[in-house]
Amino acid sequence: xxxxxxxxxxxxxxxxxxxxGAGHGPGRRAVLRGGLVAAAGVAATAAxxxxxxxxxxxxxxxxxxxxxxxxxPTDAATVAFRGxxxxxxxxxxxxxxxxxxxxxxxxxDRDTCRRLMGVWTDDIERLMAARxxxxxxxxxxAQVPSRLTVTVGVGPGFYAAADLRAHAPSWLAPLPRFSxxxxxxxxxxxxxxxxxxxxxxxxVAHATRRLVVGADPLANQVWVxxxxxxxxxxxxxxxxxxxxxxxxxxxxxxxTNGPDDPLLWIGAGDPKxxxxxxxxxxxxxxxxAMNMDTWDRADRVARENAIGRRLDNGAPLTGTKPTDxxxxxxxxxxxxPVIDDASHLRRAMPAQPHERILRAPYAYDDPPVGSARTxxxxxxxxxxxxxxxxxxxxxxxxxxxxxxxxxxxxxxSSVYAVxxxxxxxxxxxxxxxx
Amino acid sequence: xxxxxxxxxxxxxxxxxxxxxTATVAVVGCAFALSGCGTSTSAADTAPAGSGASSTAPAAAxxxxxxxxxxxxxxxxxxxxxxxxxxxxxSSVPVTLVKGTSDKAGMVALHTMEKQTxxxxxxxxxxxxxxxxxxxxxxxxxxxxxxxxxEVSGPLANGQKVALNMVATDGTTFAxxxxxxxxxxxxxxxxxxxxxxxxxxSTAPAATK
Numbered sequence: 001x002x003x004x005x006x007x008x009x010x011x012x013x014x015x016x017x018x019x020x021g022a023g024h025g026p027g028r029r030a031v032l033r034g035g036l037v038a039a040a041g042v043a044a045t046a047a048x049x050x051x052x053x054x055x056x057x058x059x060x061x062x063x064x065x066x067x068x069x070x071x072x073p074t075d076a077a078t079v080a081f082r083g084x085x086x087x088x089x090x091x092x093x094x095x096x097x098x099x100x101x102x103x104x105x106x107x108x109d110r111d112t113c114r115r116l117m118g119v120w121t122d123d124i125e126r127l128m129a130a131r132x133x134x135x136x137x138x139x140x141x142a143q144v145p146s147r148l149t150v151t152v153g154v155g156p157g158f159y160a161a162a163d164l165r166a167h168a169p170s171w172l173a174p175l176p177r178f179s180x181x182x183x184x185x186x187x188x189x190x191x192x193x194x195x196x197x198x199x200x201x202x203x204v205a206h207a208t209r210r211l212v213v214g215a216d217p218l219a220n221q222v223w224v225x226x227x228x229x230x231x232x233x234x235x236x237x238x239x240x241x242x243x244x245x246x247x248x249x250x251x252x253x254x255x256t257n258g259p260d261d262p263l264l265w266i267g268a269g270d271p272k273x274x275x276x277x278x279x280x281x282x283x284x285x286x287x288x289a290m291n292m293d294t295w296d297r298a299d300r301v302a303r304e305n306a307i308g309r310r311l312d313n314g315a316p317l318t319g320t321k322p323t324d325x326x327x328x329x330x331x332x333x334x335x336x337p338v339i340d341d342a343s344h345l346r347r348a349m350p351a352q353p354h355e356r357i358l359r360a361p362y363a364y365d366d367p368p369v370g371s372a373r374t375x376x377x378x379x380x381x382x383x384x385x386x387x388x389x390x391x392x393x394x395x396x397x398x399x400x401x402x403x404x405x406x407x408x409x410x411x412x413s414s415v416y417a418v419x420x421x422x423x424x425x426x427x428x429x430x431x432x433x434x
Numbered sequence: 435x436x437x438x439x440x441x442x443x444x445x446x447x448x449x450x451x452x453x454x455x456t457a458t459v460a461v462v463g464c465a466f467a468l469s470g471c472g473t474s475t476s477a478a479d480t481a482p483a484g485s486g487a488s489s490t491a492p493a494a495a496x497x498x499x500x501x502x503x504x505x506x507x508x509x510x511x512x513x514x515x516x517x518x519x520x521x522x523x524x525s526s527v528p529v530t531l532v533k534g535t536s537d538k539a540g541m542v543a544l545h546t547m548e549k550q551t552x553x554x555x556x557x558x559x560x561x562x563x564x565x566x567x568x569x570x571x572x573x574x575x576x577x578x579x580x581x582x583x584x585e586v587s588g589p590l591a592n593g594q595k596v597a598l599n600m601v602a603t604d605g606t607t608f609a610x611x612x613x614x615x616x617x618x619x620x621x622x623x624x625x626x627x628x629x630x631x632x633x634x635x636s637t638a639p640a641a642t643k
Contacts, residue, residue, distance in 0.1 A: 115593025119615065134507040134519075135617045137576070216616045218592055 077145035077199065081128040083421040084279045085265065086428075088151035089383050090256035093241070093360045094197040095231040096204045099285055099379060100212060101190030101414065102219040108161040108191075110433060116192070116218040117152075117429040121422055123214050124150040127207045136210055146200035148207055152428050153283050153416030157191030162433060167275040169266075171282060171388040172417050178399035180410060187287045187412025190222045195283070195381070199231070225287060225412075227362020227379040240314060240322075244363050244376045245295055245407070247307050248314030248322070254356050263356055266385050266420075276432025279420030282387045284357075287364075287412030288378040295407045306403035308345030316345060342401045348394055355393050357382040377408075387415055500524040501531070501566060501602070506574075506612040508596045509620050512589040516545075516620060517581040517598060517612055518574045523566035531608075532563035534600040540585025542598065547577055557582075563603070576620040592616040 079087045104112060123133040128148050132139025159168040174189060194211055198204045204226075212221050229241045243249045254260035262269025267278030295303075304311055308326065316326035318338050326345055330338040339346050350356050359382050366375040384390040398405070422428045506519030523529050534542035544560040560579060566572045574580045581598065590596060594614040599607050 115591070118613070119593045122613070134505055134613070135615050135619075137619060213618070214592075214616060216592065 077147050078130050079128055079147055079149050081125045081422070082424055084423065085421045086151050086280075086418060087128070087421075088149035088195050088197055089281055089360075089418065090264070090358070091147075091149050091197070093229055093362075094147050094149070094199050095229050096199070096201045097195065097197040097227045097229075097362045097379070098204050098208045099225040099227070099381070100194040100196070100208060101188075101222045101224075102192050102194070102212070102215065103222050104157060104161045104191045104219055105217055108218075110162040110164075112218055113158060113162045113429065114427070114433050116215055117419075117433065118427050119214055119218065120150075120152060120194075120211060121427045123211055124152070124428075125422075127210065133210050133214055135214065138206070141202060141206035142210075144200060144203065146198045146203040148196070148198040148203045150207060150211065151195040151197075151283075151418060153193040153195070153418045154429070155189055155191050155193070155414065155416050157189075161191065164275070164432065167432070169274040169277065169282075169386075169417060171386050172415060175284070175387070175395070175413055175415060176392060178395060178410065180399045180405050181413065182409050182411055183413055184287075184411045187223055187225070187414070189414040192219055193283070193285070193414070193416045201228075225285070225364065225379045226366075227364050229362055241361060241363075243361070243378050244290055244292065244365060245303070246311055247303075248309065248311075249359075249361055249378075252323075254358050256358065260356070263354060263385055263390060264358055264383060266417075269385065274417075276429065276434070277417055277420065278431075281383045281385060281418045283416045283418050284380070284382045284384075284387050284391055285412070285414050285416070286380040286410050288380050289409045289411050290377040291407045291409070292374045292376050298407075305340050306343060306406070308339045308343030340403065342403045344398070344402050344404045347397045347400075347402045351393060351397070355390055357384040357387075357391050357394070377411075383418070501529050501600070501608045503598070503610040503612060504571075506598075506610060507615045507617075508583065508590060508612050509617045510590050510592045510614050512586055514582065514584050515539075515586060515590060516576075516583060517596070518576060518620075519612070520571050520573050521564060521566050522571040523568060526568050528565060528568050529606075530563045530565045530603045531600045532603055534581065534598055536583055536599070537597040538587055538590060539583035539596075540587065541583070542600075543582040543584065544579075545582045546579045576617075580620075590614045 079091060081087065104116070126133050127142055127150060130143050130145040130148070132142045136142065156165075156168060156172055159165050159172065194208070196204050196208045196211070198207070208224070240248045254263050256264065264281055266280045266282075267273035298306070300311055304317060309316055314322040315324055316339065318327035318330045319325070326339055326349075328337070328339055328346060328349070332338050359380070361381055362379045364375075364377055364379055368375045382391055419429050420431065422430065500523075502522050502524065503517075504520045504522050506517060508517045509515045521531070531544065533544070536542050544564055545557050546560045547555050548558050550556050555577070564572055564579065572579065581600070583596070592614055596612045596614060598610045598612055600610065601607050
């Protein structure tokens with residue numbers, strides 16, 4: 001039998017009231033395309049984002065999503081690179097993404113790390129401004145502004161190479177082995193990671209290529225994980241992310257406009273942040289294979305029971321709107337819980353207020369291998385100040401019991417420290433490598 | 435001229451010893467003659483981090499033309515390599531760069547690529563130097579005008595910086611700190627020894643018409 005998760009009265013009382021007009025504002029893309037001033041864009045963003053709600057249930061807070069500091073658009077469709085925090089964390093997820101894991105070469109030292117970050121700082125600044133990097137002979141591919149963001153993270157190997165192991169945050173280590181994991185070394189932890197996201201797959205492909213070959217021989221590519229989400233269309237800007245099972249995912253999130261900063265950003269709540277990481281965060285990347293063939297056998301009632309939410313709009317099975325708070329005590333006419341004890345929503349609910357994470361997942365649908373008809377799943381991406389404190393308890397509960405485990409298998413797992421942003425004249429990682 | 439055409443170079447070792455000696459002497463002579471050459475080291479050290487290209491006005495007190503290398507870069511490598519970017523003349527008078535020195539290369543030369551009568555691309559010395567009009571600029575690109583670095587002292591690695599000191603006809607020196615970048619193009623396919631520095635033959639495939 002599934003263990004009953006702890007009940008925590010009051011856990012549903014952190015809700016932030018959505019702003020008036022939530023869900024009725026003009027689409028973000030429409031605003032951006034329309035070239036309105038940034039202030040209008042922020043207002044529209046807040047309105048749009050408040051109607052994005054989650055299936056994971058790991059947060060009980062509906063948020064407003066004004067553009068975060070350091071990521072205000074500098075023109076219609078570019079995101080600022082310079083700032084105290086890197087872009088691509090609280091930036092509204094663009095529809096296309098590539099995650100690239102790279103390793104430093106053998107014999108790499110702190111100078112290698114410095115030079116790598118120097119090269120990437122300049123290349124990323126140019127790319128995000130819709131310009132080609134220095135050596136780019138096909139710069140036209142960079143010149144269509146498409147909200148490109150590139151986010152750099154470092155793994156334990158980076159600290160080791162830079163002789164900074166003593167300064168590495170304690171959480172920068174492999175996650176605990178979960179019973180459900182079937183990890184494939186193809187998606188292993190690497191020394192550094194690039195998250196490249198944009199409105200255009202052309203921009204993602206070009207930026208990824210230029211950053212990877214531009215880093216040669218300071219870092220060598222290990223894996224690439226490409227993903228996509230529903231494009232933000234002018235007609236339905238609030239369209240939430242749905243995974244390839246059709247479930248609304250990555251929905252109820254921590255507030256990205258300040259109140260939850262201690263959960264999102266290193267140094268926002270910790271008076272003694274790890275060296276050089278104030279303004280950074282952590283990024284967990286887990287590759288979740290989804291068995292489409294067995295999922296096809298489940299009817300919609302079974303699917304909704306597994307997730308604990310309605311498939312049509314993501315509302316909890318005890319509610320009607322996505323933002324409704326789940327009533328975990330509700331019973332049906334026969335006395336069974338309306339929200340199943342092993343449902344994803346219930347198992348992912350925070351047992352403590354700090355067990356919340358900012359999710360930015362992407363679907364993948366890669367070419368099948370062998371006789372398989374699909375190679376489909378989720379690039380689960382979560383940002384949080386401390387993954388051991390915030391993410392591991394959630395994942396532990398999900399590994400113990402989650403009906404979704406019937407159809408999903410984690411096959412990759414890695415954890416990175418996302419460096420702080422680079423201010424004017426600074427290089428990414430400068431404070432860490434000084 | 436096609437910007438995408440690969441250019442080819444002759445290794446320095448392939449140059450006759452006599453020609454090499456002559457060229458080296460010429461550069462050394464320039465270094466002695468120009469006090470401005472001394473600014474190179476400090477320019478490299480004070481370059482702002484993270485900037486794609488930086489430039490420093492000549493150290494001399496007299497007001498002189500300001501010429502910068504914008505978005506400049508040097509191809510990583512050893513032996514012989516080249517610098518690219520956009521030379522911008524911020525002054526109201528035309529400037530002609532005629533020679534240069536570097537902290538990382540024994541020889542610096544101003545070169546261009548020219549299509550020959552047989553259709554091949556050949557690297558030649560830029561006759562008369564690089565003329566940058568008042569308020570104008572000159573693009574240095576693989577396959578076009580470029581600053582050759584020869585006798586490179588040790589491999590130039592991605593992410594390092596190189597100091598370039600480019601000298602105008604009036605003796606003014608412009609000190610640039612230029613980042614080194616990995617680059618697959620600008621392939622130097624080394625040709626057999628040929629006499630002389632100018633009019634070096636090339637192994638580049640003939641251009642198709």
